[in-house]
Amino acid sequence: MFQALWIDKQDGQQTTTLRTVDEAQLPEGDVTVRVAWSTLNYKDGLALTGTSPVVRRFPMVPGIDFAGTVEASSHPRWKAGDAVVLNGWGVGETHWGGLAGRARVKGDWLVPLPAAFTPRQAMGIGTAGYTAALCVLALERHGVQPSQGPVVVTGAAGGVGSVAVALLARRGFEVAAVTGRPQEAEFLTRLGAAQVLDRAPLAAPGRPLEKERWAGAVDVAGGQLLANVCAAMKYRGVVTACGLAAGMNLPATVAPFILRGVTLAGIDSVMAPLPERLQAWDLLARDLDPTLLDSLIQEVPLADAPALAPQLLAGQVRGRIVVKVD
Template sequence: MFRGLLIDKQDGQQTASVQQLSESSLPEGEVTVRVAWSTLNYKDALAITGRSPVVRRFPMVPGIDFAGTVEASADPAFAIGDPVVLNGWGVGEVHWGGLAERARVPGKWLIPLQSPFTLRQAMGIGTAGYTAALCVLALERHGVTPDQGPVVVTGAAGGVGSVAVAMLSKLGYEVAAVTGRPQEADFLSALGARQIIDRAELSKPGKPLDKERWAGAVDVAGGQLLANVCAAMRYRGVVTACGLAAGMSWPASVAPFILRGVTLAGIDSVMAPVDERLQAWRRLAQDLDHDLLERLIREIDLDDAIGVAADLLEGHVRGRVVVRVDAP
C-alpha cells in the first residue's frame, strides 16, 4: 500500500482526497518509480478542483510531474536505483500521475535526472520551468537575440513566467514582466525583470496594430492578452505561446503577421520528443541561476495539495509549488 491523492467521480460529483492505494491498482508500464517529489501546476489545480475537465479517466491520481528513483524496471534503459524525472505525457489526465508515493509508467516517458539537479530541484523546475526553457529555445531558434529589443513575459509571477524571466535575464535579454499582482514587483525585479507591467494594461480590447514594443514574448495567458502582445511586437518579432490562463479564445487580427512578419510559435510540453526535453533540461542546468531557483520554490506536503490547488487558481501562489511525496 502507498499514499496518494485520488480524484474520483460518482453521479456527476467529483471528489479529491489523500488515501491509501494498492500497488495492484497502478496502471501498466515497464518502470515503477518511488516518487520523492512532485509539483502543483495550473493543470493539476484545474484537475483537483474540477474547474476544468482535465481528468479524462476516473479514478485518477493527478500530478503531471514527478521525480524519484526506479524501484522495478523491465526497460533496459533504466536500472533499479536510477534517479528519473517525468513531465507531461498525459499523466494526471489519462494515466496515474505524480501525486502519490508510487508511479508506474512506460520507460519512454522518463528521462534521467540531469546533473547537477537534485530530485527536489528538478521538481522546483517541473513542467513549468521545462516549458519556459522550450520557449527560450524557440525564441533563439527563430533568431531573437538580446540586441533586438525587450522580451515580454506574461503571467510573470507564476511557474512558467518566473523561470522564463530568470533564464532570459541571465542570457542578457531585457525582460518586461506582466503581472496582475503589483505586490510581486520586488520578487520579479530580483529575478531580473527590468520593467513591471500591470496586466490590466494588456487585458482590454486593443488595436489590430499597436506601437512596436517587443522583439520577443513568452505568453502563458492566451485570450485578449495574447492578442495585444501580438499587436505590439516589433518587426519580425516572435511570440511563444504555451498557456491559456486568460482563456482559449484569441480575439486577434492577422495584421501583425502580414504587415510586420510576426511569428506565433506554439509550445507543447506534454508530447515533446525526448531529444527536445533533454535539450531543454540541459539549458536549464546551464542558464538558470540555482540560487534564484530557491526563491521560486514553495514546499508543501501531499496533504496540503488540495487546499493549495484552490489558492493557485485564485492567483494567490507565486513561483513553483513543490510537493513532498515520499522524500527521505
Template sequence: MFQAILIEKDGGDVRSSLSDVDDQRLPPGDVTVRVAYSTLNYKDALAITGKAPVVRSFPMIPGIDFAGIVEHSDHPAYKTGDKVVLNGWGFGEQHWGGLAQQARVNGDWLVPLQSPFTLRQAMAIGTAGYTAMLCVMALEWHDVTPDKGEVLVTGAAGGVGSVAVALLSKLGYDVVAVTGRPEEAVYLRALGAKDVLDRAQFTEPGKPLAKERWAGAVDVVGGQVLANVCAAMKYRGTVAACGLAGGMSLPTTVAPFILRGVTLAGVDSVMCPKELRIEAWRRLSEDLDLDKLDALTEEVGLPDVISAAARLLDGQIRGRIIVPIGTEMA
C-alpha cells in the first residue's frame, strides 16, 4: 500500500481525498519510482478542486511532476537507485501522477536528475520553472537579447512568473513584473524585477496598437492581458505564451503581427521533446540562482495538499509549492 491524493468521481461530483492505494493498482509502465518530492501547480489545483475538467479518467492521482529514485526498471536507460525527474506527458490528467509515494511510468518520459540539483531543488523548480526556462529559450531563439529593451513577465508572483523573473534578471534583462497582488512588489524586486506594475493596467480592452515598449514578454495569463501585451510590443518583439490563468480567449487583432512583425510563440511543456527538456534542465543548472529558490518556495505536506489547492486558486500563494513525500531519500 502507498499513500496518495486520489480524485474520484461519483455521478457529477468530483471528490479528492488522501487515500491508501494498493500497489497492484499502479498503471502499466517499465519504471517504478519511489517519489521523494512532488509539487502543487495550477493545473493540479483545478483537478483536485474539480473547478475545471482537467482529469480525463477516474480515479486519478494528480501531480504533474515528481522527483524520485528508481525502485525497479525494465527500461534500458535506468537502473535501481537512479535519481529521476518527470514533467508533463499527461501526468495527473491521463496517467496517475506524482502526488503519491509511488509512481509507475513509461521510462521515455523521465529525465535524469541534472547536477548539481538535489531532488528537493528539482521540485522547487518543477514544471513551472522548467516551463519558464522554455519561455526564456523561446525569446532567445527569436533574438530577444538584453540590449533590445525591457522584458515583461505577467502573473509574476506565480510559479512560472517567479522563476522567469529570476532567470531573466540573472541573464541581464531589464525585467518588468506584472501582478494582481501589489503587496508582492518587494518579493518580485528581490527576485530581480526592475519595476512592478499592477495587473489592472492590462485587464481592460485597449487599442489594437499601443505605444511600443516591450522587447519581449513571458505571459502566463492569456485573455485580455495577453492581447494588451501584444499591442505594446516593440517592432519584431516576441511574446512567449504558456498559460491561461486569465482565460482561453485572445481578443486581439492582427495589427501587432502584420504591422510590427511581432511573434507570438507558444510554449508547451507537456509534450515537449526529450532533447529540449534535457537542454532546459541544463540551462536551469547554469542560469538559475539557487540562492533564490528558498524565497520562491513553500512546503506543504501531502495531507495538506487539498486545502492548499483551494488557496492556490484563490491567489493566496506565491511562487512554488513543493510537497515532500519521501524526503528520507533526498
C-alpha cells in the first residue's frame, strides 16, 4: 500500500484527493519504482486543476516526473536498486504518474539518475529543466554561438526559464531574461542573466519586423510574446519554442523567416528519443551547479501539492517545486 494523489471525474466534475492505493492496482509495465521525489510542472498544474484536458483517462495518478529506486524489473536495462529518473512519455496523462509512492512503467521510459545529482535535485530539474537543456542543445545544434550576440529567455523566473538562464550563462552566452515579475531581477542576475527585461512591452502587439536584437531565444510563452521575439531576431537567429504559458496562438508574419532566415525550432520533451534525453541530462550534470540548483527549489509534502497548482499556473512560483513522496 502507498499514498497517491488521485484524480477522478464523475458527471463532468473533477476531484483530486490523497488516498491509499494497493500496489496491485498499478498499471502494466516491466519496471516497478519506489518513488522518492516528484515535482510540479505547468502541465501538472493543468492536470490538478482540470483547467485543460491534460488527463485523458480516469482515475489518474498525476505527475509527469519522478525519481526513485527500482524495486522490481523484467527489463534488460534495469535491476532492483538502480536509481532512475522519468520525464514525460504520457505519464500523468494516460499512464499513472509520479505523485505516488510507487510507479510501474516501461523500462524504455527511464534514464539513469546522473551521479552529479541526488533524487531531490533531479526533481528540482524535472521536465522543466530537462526541457531547458533540450532548448540549449537545439540552439547549439543550429549553430548559435556566444560570439553572435545575446540570447533571450522568456518566462525566465519559472522552471524552464530559470534553468535555461543558468545553463546558457554557464556556457558563455549573454542572457537577456524576460519576466513579468520585476522583484525577481536579483534572483535572475544571480542565475547569470546579463540583463532583466520587463515582459509587458514584449507582450504588446508589435511590428512584423523589429530591430535585430537576439541571436537565439528560449520561449516558454507562445502567443504575442513569441511573435515579437521572432520579429526581433538577428539574421539567421534561432528560436526554440517549448511552451504556451501566454497562449497557443502565434499572431506573427512570415517576414522574420523569409527576410532574415530565422529558424523556429519546436522542442518536444514528452516523446524525445533516448539519445537526446541522455544528452540533455549529461549537459545538466556538467553545467548546472548543484548549489545553484538548491536555490531554485521549494519543497512540499505530497498532500500540499494540489494547493500550489493554481499559483503555478498564475506564474507566481519562482524556480521549481519538488514534492517529497517517500
